[in-house]
Amino acid sequence: MWQQIRTDLHRHRGMNQLFAIVLGILVAMMYAIAALIEAQPLLNQIGKGSQMTSIFPAALVVVLVVMMLFSVMFMVYLNGLLIARREREFQLYRRLGMPQWRLNSSLIGETLISGGVGLIGGLLGGIVISKLLAMVLLRLVDSSQSVGLLVSPVAIAEVAGVVLVLLLALGGLRAISASGRDVMIKAEASPEKAVVQPITAKLVIGAIGGIGLLGWATWVLAALFFWTTQFVQWFGGNAGLGLLFVSWGIAEVIGVYLVYACTLPLIIAMHLKQQPHLTAKHYLWLVAMYKRLRVNTQSLWLTTWLTTVTLVMLGSAAMLYQFGQAVVVQDVAQSILTTKAGMPTVKKQIQVGDVAHTWELPTKLAAGRVQLRMRNHSDKQENSLYQVIALRDYQRIRRHQRDLPKVTLHSHQTVMITIGQTYYQTKGIGGWDNAGRQLTLSRTGEQLTLKTITNVFPLGGAGYFDRALVVSNHVYDHLQAPVDQLTGIKLKPTARKRVESALLNTNTVDYVAYDHATLAGQKPIKHFKHATDTTIDRDGISLRRPALHQMRVVFGFLLFTMTLLGVVFMVATASILLLKQLVSAHHARHTKVTLRRLGMPAKDLADLQVAQVVSVFGLPLVLGSFNAILGIRVLQMALDGSPSSSVIIAFGAYTLVYVGFASITAMRLNQM
Amino acid sequence: MRMVKVDHLTKIYGHRFNRVTALNDLSFGVDAGEFVGIMGPSGAGKSTLLNILATMDTPTAGGVWIDKTDLSDMSKAQSATFRRDQLGFIFQDFDLLDDLPVSANITLPLTFVPPVPSDLDDRLQKVGELLGLLPLMARYPAQLSLGQRQRVAAARAIITHPRLVLADEPTGSLDSLAATELLRYLAKINLEADTTILMVTHDAFTASFCNRIIFIRDGAYFAEVTRHGSRQDFFNSIIDMQASISGGRRQHVATDPN
Ligand SMILES: Nc1ncnc2c1ncn2[C@@H]1O[C@H](COP(=O)(O)OP(=O)(O)OP(=O)(O)O)[C@@H](O)[C@H]1O
Numbered sequence: 010m011w012q013q014i015r016t017d018l019h020r021h022r023g024m025n026q027l028f029a030i031v032l033g034i035l036v037a038m039m040y041a042i043a044a045l046i047e048a049q050p051l052l053n054q055i056g057k058g059s060q061m062t063s064i065f066p067a068a069l070v071v072v073l074v075v076m077m078l079f080s081v082m083f084m085v086y087l088n089g090l091l092i093a094r095r096e097r098e099f100q101l102y103r104r105l106g107m108p109q110w111r112l113n114s115s116l117i118g119e120t121l122i123s124g125g126v127g128l129i130g131g132l133l134g135g136i137v138i139s140k141l142l143a144m145v146l147l148r149l150v151d152s153s154q155s156v157g158l159l160v161s162p163v164a165i166a167e168v169a170g171v172v173l174v175l176l177l178a179l180g181g182l183r184a185i186s187a188s189g190r191d192v193m194i195k196a197e198a199s200p201e202k203a204v205v206q207p208i209t210a211k212l213v214i215g216a217i218g219g220i221g222l223l224g225w226a227t228w229v230l231a232a233l234f235f236w237t238t239q240f241v242q243w244f245g246g247n248a249g250l251g252l253l254f255v256s257w258g259i260a261e262v263i264g265v266y267l268v269y270a271c272t273l274p275l276i277i278a279m280h281l282k283q284q285p286h287l288t289a290k291h292y293l294w295l296v297a298m299y300k301r302l303r304v305n306t307q308s309l310w311l312t313t314w315l316t317t318v319t320l321v322m323l324g325s326a327a328m329l330y331q332f333g334q335a336v337v338v339q340d341v342a343q344s345i346l347t348t349k350a351g352m353p354t355v356k357k358q359i360q361v362g363d364v365a366h367t368w369e370l371p372t373k374l375a376a377g378r379v380q381l382r383m384r385n386h387s388d389k390q391e392n393s394l395y396q397v398i399a400l401r402d403y404q405r406i407r408r409h410q411r412d413l414p415k416v417t418l419h420s421h422q423t424v425m426i427t428i429g430q431t432y433y434q435t436k437g438i439g440g441w442d443n444a445g446r447q448l449t450l451s452r453t454g455e456q457l458t459l460k461t462i463t464n465v466f467p468l469g470g471a472g473y474f475d476r477a478l479v480v481s482n483h484v485y486d487h488l489q490a491p492v493d494q495l496t497g498i499k500l501k502p503t504a505r506k507r508v509e510s511a512l513l514n515t516n517t518v519d520y521v522a523y524d525h526a527t528l529a530g531q532k533p534i535k536h537f538k539h540a541t542d543t544t545i546d547r548d549g550i551s552l553r554r555p556a557l558h559q560m561r562v563v564f565g566f567l568l569f570t571m572t573l574l575g576v577v578f579m580v581a582t583a584s585i586l587l588l589k590q591l592v593s594a595h596h597a598r599h600t601k602v603t604l605r606r607l608g609m610p611a612k613d614l615a616d617l618q619v620a621q622v623v624s625v626f627g628l629p630l631v632l633g634s635f636n637a638i639l640g641i642r643v644l645q646m647a648l649d650g651s652p653s654s655s656v657i658i659a660f661g662a663y664t665l666v667y668v669g670f671a672s673i674t675a676m677r678l679n680q681m
Numbered sequence: 682m683r684m685v686k687v688d689h690l691t692k693i694y695g696h697r698f699n700r701v702t703a704l705n706d707l708s709f710g711v712d713a714g715e716f717v718g719i720m721g722p723s724g725a726g727k728s729t730l731l732n733i734l735a736t737m738d739t740p741t742a743g744g745v746w747i748d749k750t751d752l753s754d755m756s757k758a759q760s761a762t763f764r765r766d767q768l769g770f771i772f773q774d775f776d777l778l779d780d781l782p783v784s785a786n787i788t789l790p791l792t793f794v795p796p797v798p799s800d801l802d803d804r805l806q807k808v809g810e811l812l813g814l815l816p817l818m819a820r821y822p823a824q825l826s827l828g829q830r831q832r833v834a835a836a837r838a839i840i841t842h843p844r845l846v847l848a849d850e851p852t853g854s855l856d857s858l859a860a861t862e863l864l865r866y867l868a869k870i871n872l873e874a875d876t877t878i879l880m881v882t883h884d885a886f887t888a889s890f891c892n893r894i895i896f897i898r899d900g901a902y903f904a905e906v907t908r909h910g911s912r913q914d915f916f917n918s919i920i921d922m923q924a925s926i927s928g929g930r931r932q933h934v935a936t937d938p939n
């Protein structure tokens with residue numbers, strides 16, 4: 010029996026290696042996370058100052074559970090693929106009359122041995138990468154602590170326990186699939202699916218269906234607002250939204266499948282029909298792709314989804330990370346942004362020589378009335394509170410705050426600044442440029458013409474109750490309204506830490522009346538010491554760096570966990586593709602030899618092989634990225650048009666690793 | 682003109698403790714326009730010889746010249762060009778591509794290097810008719826009988842109008858009618874297009890279509906028989922020679938009695 014296990018291990022070493030390596034990587038990732046969870050002091054340190062100490066371990070536990078579930082499911086799937094390759098062998102054993110129990114025990118033994126190697130290797134690797142991961146995590150969350158290797162017996166026991174149970178189950182599954190194989194000779198599977206068929210109605214319907222479904226799903230994402238409105242109109246509020254979500258999901262899932270199973274094959278078949286005299290290189294590539302699409306539809310589909318999910322996770326986490334920073338920067342443009350009420354406190358902490366630069370920004374508080382058009386194309390009369398800024402002050406601040414848009418004004422023109430994206434985003438479906446609308450300052454009756462609407466506030470949004478208006482100097486000077494003074498302070502690097510930590514725990518809040526009468530201009534604007542039902546507030550002192558740090562901790566942690574999951578998904582994707590590629594390699598080798606014998610130029614042969622690998626790996630990547638980009642775009646819109654350079658970096662990193670896998674595959678195939 | 686010259690050709694497979702001498706100091710020549718049969722017992726080295734002639738295997742010692750070119754001087758690319766342009770090979774195990782329909786299998790060698798010939802369809806039609814493949818054009822190799830596959834392999838070898846055809850038991854799986862058709866065609870292109878043909882066969886009837894038969898045994902030249910008179914007489918002398926090759930007598934030159 011040992012003999013049997015040994016020969017099997019040797020004979021199927023390619024498969025056992027793949028099994029062990031994939032398991033090893035998954036184990037390493039799981040261990041690293043489990044060890045992080047156990048490393049309480051480290052997590053406490055990371056969470057410090059962000060009121061999230063207890064959330065981090067909990068979030069990591071969730072990630073670990075997700076990863077374990079996925080790993081288990083994936084290993085079962087991989088196991089099935091691997092074992093299916095040995096069907097012939099089992100059939101032979103049974104024909105030769107090998108007793109079932111012997112086959113079973115040798116299969117289980119084989120699984121335990123190759124899996125055990127993966128487990129041990131994975132644990133060792135996990136200990137190594139745990140340090141790496143901890144370092145990455147600390148870096149992402151902006152901490153300068155140092156870490157060593159994380160060796161945790163508890164984590165080892167947890168992971169080993171799960172994996173051992175898994176291995177026993179996999180061995181059992183192998184035994185089950187090896188039994189009950191028919192001893193009788195079956196008719197050779199007809200080549201129907203694998204070879205280019207005459208175009209059937211079924212194929213055409215599937216092809217059109219695939220394009221239609223995927224097209225519609227794409228349209229929904231591109232015009233989300235339009236479709237939600239439609240569905241809400243047709244089916245009512247929550248039912249409509251739920252239905253839209255469900256039908257979108259179904260359309261995506263089936264659409265991608267049909268594109269692989271029907272649309273692309275149909276395109277190939279039609280191309281072949283139209284162009285009967287292709288060169289061999291081109292023709293053989295198309296035929297091979299047709300076969301791949303038809304035979305490996307499921308794995309292409311699965312890898313496409315894995316790619317989509319991975320990219321959405323990575324991309325959105327990266328975007329949120331960047332978004333978090335951008336939000337803070339937009340909110341507080343300099344080191345400190347303080348109002349008049351906060352000023353005394355700030356002054357108390359600042360010593361001579363701490364300040365690099367100070368900006369004073371006087372604003373006047375006034376109620377205003379304007380009719381604006383919304384995305385659903387209905388007009389809305391809006392009364393709100395504006396902090397009015399003179400053009401000269403705006404220009405002065407803009408010299409140091411580069412993200413402020415350029416503004417030029419005629420005497421009675423004005424530029425509105427608001428965070429309501431409906432108004433400043435004039436593009437896209439339902440977008441409406443409100444330029445030219447009349448804005449009335451209710452109390453003085455001053456009439457202004459809206460020139461444009463932006464969302465960047467001078468000195469940062471944190472200093473504003475609601476909206477701001479930039480007006481000409483003349484209008485500003487003649488406006489009768491209470492002055493609200495804002496101050497931006499840039500600290501010298503040496504003073505930052507001291508001043509910031511001193512100011513961090515102060516709590517000054519400004520309140521201002523926001524009731525109907527005030528907004529309509531019937532009452533003068535009034536400040537309050539405390540909140541009431543009809544007040545609106547803002548922080549008296551806003552600090553940039555501590556806010557940035559907090560954002561980094563939260564979103565850095567998110568990015569970290571998403572990257573971990575992303576790696577696991579990626580390993581899954583690559584191993585499925587690699588496996589499929591190797592399975593077909595045997596057949597491909599015969600083809601290659603024949604073509605060489607017939608005198609096909611060696612370069613063309615090599616090109617053909619590369620083209621096949623590129624297409625098989627490229628298709629899921631392209632379709633998956635396409636899906637992911639749409640998904641991320643929705644998030645981006647929800648986030649107010651967040652910057653997306655980090656998404657490109659995340660996609661780039663993913664693509665790079667992915668291409669690496671493809672090249673390894675191509676190289677292995679070339680050696681065969 | 683000498684088309685093929687085989688000079689002291691030796692091929693040894695394996696190394697040290699596990700050597701098989703497939704060809705042993707074999708020499709002979711074939712003139713342009715000849716239709717030569719190669720016969721000999723199983724394992725005599727016939728396929729090995731053909732593979733070396735087709736630049737798909739390399740000799741251990743000795744040399745092969747085709748059309749005055751030493752095959753050992755050819756680069757990989759040159760030998761690929763040679764196989765593509767000059768040679769038609771009917772493989773013993775057919776070597777068809779399972780994923781391509783019969784028609785594409787046959788025309789494949791014509792499409793390796795652009796431009797694809799404009800008379801592709803005409804050529805396909807012609808060989809298809811000749812080898813009775815027209816009704817099978819849209820089928821796939823897995824759906825064919827062995828004999829049908831062999832005819833596809835033959836069609837693929839001759840569609841390029843090669844100057845030299847190497848055939849490894851091209852009629853092994855054919856019934857006598859189909860075999861006769863193929864052999865008649867080979868004889869025809871041999872006569873009309875001056876195609877030189879080397880054909881390995883076990884079968885005396887098949888061999889009787891040739892002008893000359895070279896017998897090899899244990900990788901070495903054994904004898905040869907040249908046709909002078911009727912096919913029946915030639916057939917009889919082939920049978921005699923086959924008897925003597927298995928009887929073990931070694932003859933250097935044998936001509937048929939007429
Ligand atoms: N690749 C190889 N490696 C080792 N030995 C080989 C190889 N190819 C052929 N041989 C050996 O060389 C000898 C000649 O083989 P070859 O295939 O040329 O015989 P053949 O005359 O074509 O036989 P048959 O009529 O059965 O086709 C045989 O003994 C065979 O076992």
Ligand SMILES: [Mg+2]
Pocket residue numbers: 727728729773849
């Ligand atoms: Mg042979």
